[in-house]
Amino acid sequence: GRARFPKPVMVYKLLSFFGDNIVASEGEEWKRYRKIAAPAFNDKNGKLIWNETIRIVGDLFENVCCKYNSSCKSDFMSLQIALFVLGAAAFGRRMSWKDDEGIPPNHKMTFKSAILEVSTNCFIKLIVPEWAMGITAFTRKVRLASEELDRYMLEMIWSRRNAEKKEEKDDPLSNLLEASSDDSSFTDRDLTGNIFIFLIAGHETTAHTFCFAFALLALYLDQQETLFQHINSVLPEGGLPVSCELRGTSWVLYETLRMFPPVTAIPKYSAEDTTLTISSATGGKRILPVPRGSYVSLNVVGLHYSPRYWKDPDEFRPARFLESDWPRDAFISFSAGPQDCIGRKFFETEGIAVFTMIVSKYEIRIKEEPQFARETFEERKARVLALRPGITMTPLRVPLAFKRR
Numbered sequence: 001g002r003a004r005f006p007k008p009v010m011v012y013k014l015l016s017f018f019g020d021n022i023v024a025s026e027g028e029e030w031k032r033y034r035k036i037a038a039p040a041f042n043d044k045n046g047k048l049i050w051n052e053t054i055r056i057v058g059d060l061f062e063n064v065c066c067k068y069n070s071s072c073k074s075d076f077m078s079l080q081i082a083l084f085v086l087g088a089a090a091f092g093r094r095m096s097w098k099d100d101e102g103i104p105p106n107h108k109m110t111f112k113s114a115i116l117e118v119s120t121n122c123f124i125k126l127i128v129p130e131w132a133m134g135i136t137a138f139t140r141k142v143r144l145a146s147e148e149l150d151r152y153m154l155e156m157i158w159s160r161r162n163a164e165k166k167e168e169k170d171d172p173l174s175n176l177l178e179a180s181s182d183d184s185s186f187t188d189r190d191l192t193g194n195i196f197i198f199l200i201a202g203h204e205t206t207a208h209t210f211c212f213a214f215a216l217l218a219l220y221l222d223q224q225e226t227l228f229q230h231i232n233s234v235l236p237e238g239g240l241p242v243s244c245e246l247r248g249t250s251w252v253l254y255e256t257l258r259m260f261p262p263v264t265a266i267p268k269y270s271a272e273d274t275t276l277t278i279s280s281a282t283g284g285k286r287i288l289p290v291p292r293g294s295y296v297s298l299n300v301v302g303l304h305y306s307p308r309y310w311k312d313p314d315e316f317r318p319a320r321f322l323e324s325d326w327p328r329d330a331f332i333s334f335s336a337g338p339q340d341c342i343g344r345k346f347f348e349t350e351g352i353a354v355f356t357m358i359v360s361k362y363e364i365r366i367k368e369e370p371q372f373a374r375e376t377f378e379e380r381k382a383r384v385l386a387l388r389p390g391i392t393m394t395p396l397r398v399p400l401a402f403k404r405r
């Protein structure tokens, strides 16, 4: 339980640059944040996520890389999709595929560049002390991006708060503002801290999952065909998906999350002297003493590849989620229990819209490049699915080709 195994809050300090927040807190403080943040992801938000995702992917088809036979870098495309949907559906802030947004007069960077820079490089602020951030061009850019992001977030808060005509909006930012206005101890810093967390928690996790899912579908063409047929059987001819009840698409997303969970370990510690009962592969049970203060990490990857719960765990097989008794307790991509991911529904809604739209209109392939012409399937798989650890598990390079169906 949460009381027995709380979070080691210290590990999360990286995430508190813009204020205390739901992820980097525990106990009463966490409860207070959760109470304010959870209703921000309500049903109305689901509709908004769905509509904005359809709009953004439609715009992508028309304006950018998915033109007939064109190719693109999936890792970058996925980051952009996830960011645009977050911007539009979480903060009521639309961004554009065409890079011509322009920098607003009181800023030195666009919102898009600031958030991309901060989400990729903010770890540097943990290593380099404040006074030294001005020394190299790289750290100066990270510092500027952080300052800019902070200003953007404060502006979003102030402009919503001071808007003459209060618009009815369904995004989490509006809900967060509304809920926090009933709690006078909730400061602007609590707001920026949590807004930043929604951005960080929702951006890379979502983007990397999309990227791996594209790669897996491009590698396993039979699975892509199965998904295409499923979508075809549900989707109105030539039409847009109308509901997020496309189970086949969510199985692909789940299977991707099982194989490539963006968060690979979830840190906890023991609040008291306690024990854990562990069983070995052969079924023997053993009591493991866990002294107070022990660091306990939930090994997400280990659990997701355990043959005890998953048959042929190395195989990409979305249909395993079709079984009504798939092992829910052995799937912890979103953590589990009361401190689990608050954005799960957000991700699922967006993901189903993205993959339904793209797979219904395009065949996804790994881009053919002359230097890799002679590789075997196993080599290609290893190349395309290569990753590096980061805040989340990050794909290295996934060049794709989209062919209009």
Ligand code: HEM
Pocket (backbone or CB within 6 Å): 022, 023, 034, 037, 090, 197, 198, 199, 201, 202, 203, 205, 206, 209, 261, 262, 263, 266, 267, 332, 333, 334, 335, 338, 339, 340, 341, 342, 343, 344, 346, 347
């Ligand atoms: C594939 C997508 C996602 C994955 C795999 C994921 C994974 C996780 C995990 C593992 C946790 C627990 C972290 C911990 O205990 O240290 C978490 C918490 C959280 N996630 Fe997500 N997440 C995803 C998408 C999102 C999105 C889209 C949002 C918001 C828009 C979001 C917001 C949050 C928040 C606010 C928490 C903290 C909840 C709390 O501490 O009470 N996540 N997520």
